Each structure stands twice: as structure tokens, then as C-alpha cells.
Amino acid sequence: MSSDETKLTNALAHLGRNPAISGRAVNLPIYQSSTMLFDTLAEFEQAREERYEQGVLYYGRYGNPASFELEAMMAKLEGGDGCVSLSSGLTAVTVAIMAAAKAGSHVLVADNVYGPTRMFCDNVLMRYGVEVSYFDPMVGSGIEALIRDTTSAVIFEAPGSGTFEVPDIPAIAHAARARGALSVLDATWATPVFCQPLKLGVDVVVHSGSKYISGHADAMIGFIVCRSAHYEEMRKMALAFGDRAGANDVFLALRGLRTLKMRMRHHHESGLKIATWLAEQSAVTRILHPAFEDCPGHEFWRRDFTGAGGLFSVVLQPIGEDRVRALIDGLRMFSVGLSWGGFESLALPVNPSPMRSATDWSAESPLVRFNIGHEDPDSLIEDLTQAFRHLG
């Protein structure tokens, strides 16, 4: 193991459990508290003065001992200085964007971003006088030509969670920084185990902790991680919206982090095994998985990531919607459902075409996205084998 990997492995076990808080107990309690009590008015006034600082106990919405431990742990894992935990991954995305954008400014958004991120930009940002334009995620340093004097933020995802193109993260991040635009990267798929985008020049990393970080499909939580230069603006914007991660979800995210590396390794191996099997099926024309050589940005994945999540898509032959339905309904071990990153395998048809404006996907439908969970991979392949028979 490289020394970075050794550090991360040990950090997952040892961070986030400050004995000054938990005493002898290995796990932190669930802090189900709104009010923080002060003995004197002067102590209260001091907390109010310092309420935006990490670790200051003031009022439940501003954080509690466990959420501060979790945030410090996430910041450390990403190589950042600060983290804000929020009520969902989508809130992490929207709060980060709101902190960067202002009326009259322009925001550049990758064409393959998570659907609700795009809907937020189109339906909310535009209403408040922020101009939004979309770019080809494979633009690389070509992003320079798209950045305007008014560009306040560049929003992108690595990889896109439906079509899996891997952008040139440093090229985009450096071009944004050179022009004073904030780069915001959604790194939910990779987790800090497989990629640490702050080290690649990104300003702000966002995560849906509802996925791999909590890892058991039992929590809704989001994270914004950044360096100190952006921490206060992120935290203030989260507080302006009155958002915070729930106490129970903080506990579940901390617990999930303990096994994150082992789970990610399993997702990587099982996902690749199943994707490799799928690639050989005559009904499948293409695999959209960053570890596959023909995935756009495969070379950036090799350069900047140390593994792959268990989420990928396949492009099927043009077989018609009915037969795609028969395939999905014929699966017994895979269920249909939103989200991913849990222990259970999922299959979902995705249609990126209506969500594209800078790039064209119309030729590539239908797509099926698979989340490979922790079932035995050979059993999953057996299940796929019988379901693919429906395709004849």
C-alpha cells in the first residue's frame, strides 16, 4: 500500500471518535439536542460570536459534538480544511452553488450532471438572474474559452452518474481558478477512498453521503468539503437555509465510514466482474464504466482515481422499451429503485437524452444503469443470465 493509502485506511478506523467527547465508548452518541446550555451570559455571547467556527457549540442547527467530529473526519479524508454536513446530497450541491453564484453572474455546468442538479440550475438559479450554460464534460482545458468574466462557478461531476464520462479534473479546476470562478465537483461515485479532488486543484467537493459513505441505504446526508478560504461562505450559506444533517444520519455516516474502504474494494471488484460479463452479451453494445478503455476519460480515471465504484451503465441494442422492461422485471436479485451505494443491487433504465443540451445522446438509448451491491457476484451473473434470455 502507498503511504497515502495506509494513512487513509487507518484514518477510517481512528478519526471521528474523540475520547474527550465519548469517554471510553468506542462510538459517539447520537446527539439529539437542539439547545446548548451555558452557565453565564458571557459564555453564551462568546459562543454566538464564534458560532461559524468549526467545533463551537451554540445551537443544534449549528452542529453538535458528533457532527463536528464527522465533518473534521471528512475534511481530513479529502485533504481539506473544513466540511459542512447537510440534510442530503442535493442540498450539498445547491448550497455550494448558491454560495458561489449571484444575480448577474454566470454558472457553467457539465452536461452530464445529476438530473436534480440540472433542474436546480434551470428552475431556480435562472429565476434569480443567474445565467446557466452547459458544457461537454470532456471539454478539458477547452473550458477556458467558455469561461466569461461573469462566470462565478464551474459545476461538474466525476464521473457523470448516468453516463460515466470522466472529466479532466485538474484541467477544468485550474482553468476555473485562473479566472476566479469556483470549481465545484460532485465526487459521490469515487468517495475519498478512490479520489481526492481538492488535491487535484478543485475548490469545493460535494458528496451525497446517502450513497457509499453511509453505505447501507439507511441515511440521507450530504457533505461540502473545501479549504479554509471557502469554508465560512459554505457554512454561512447552509445556515442561511437552515439546513443541517440529522443526528441519526450523522451517526450512520460515521458508522458507514468505518467500512468504506472494504466496501469500495468490493464494489470495485464485483462491479468490474459483472461489467466484464455484460460486455460479452450480444444484446449489449457498450459498457459505460470508467475502467473500460472505451469510456470517455478512461485515461483520466487511470491517472486520478485508485478504483471504481460499483455503479455503471450498459448501452443495449435498439430493442424497444417493452423488452427493456422485460429484462428489468425478469431480474430477481436486482430491484428497481433510486439511489445507489448500498448493499443491494439495483437496475434502472436511464434516458440521458432529454437532459442534454451541449452533447447528444439520442443514438445511444436504451441505457440500463446497474448498482452492484454486496451479493455474491456469481449469483448476480446467474440472475443476469436468466433475465437476458428474455431478450432472446
Ligand SMILES: *Cc1c(COP(=O)(O)O)cnc(C)c1O
Ligand atoms: C444521489 C446523488 C445526489 C443527491 O444526493 P441525495 O443524498 O439523494 O440528495 C447528488 N449527486 C449524485 C451524483 C448523486 O448520485
